[in-house]
Amino acid sequence: MLRPPALKAALRIAAVVGTVLNAVNNGPPWWAGEPVSAWKVVMNYVVPLCVASYSAARQEQRRLAASMTPAPGLHEDRSL
Incomplete structure (x- = not known):
């Protein structure tokens, strides 16, 4: 989960998905100039x-x- 290739991929996924989620969930308040919960932004x-790391x-x-x-058929037959 913390191996560099997996972590790098998970961070990229989180950046894209998180940005989309923030636009959907927090876009209207942002555009209206209303405050947005920092907790919700971070959790997005x-x-x-x-999820990606898991x-x-x-x-x-x-x-x-x-x-x-072992591949099927490659085990020893000891029944004889």
Whole structure:
């Protein structure tokens, strides 16, 4: 999850998704000159970062598990 390639990708995803979420969720108040909750602005970036990081970690876990599983038909038959 904290490996540089995965973290870099998660940060890019969070930047794009967070910006879109902020435009949708906070755009009207910003454009009207009304105050916007800093907590909501930050969370619009943190949540996609967490989701992307978790997804990368799960994918890596699955990849490692698959690489440790022997291919079908390659195990020894000890039933004889």
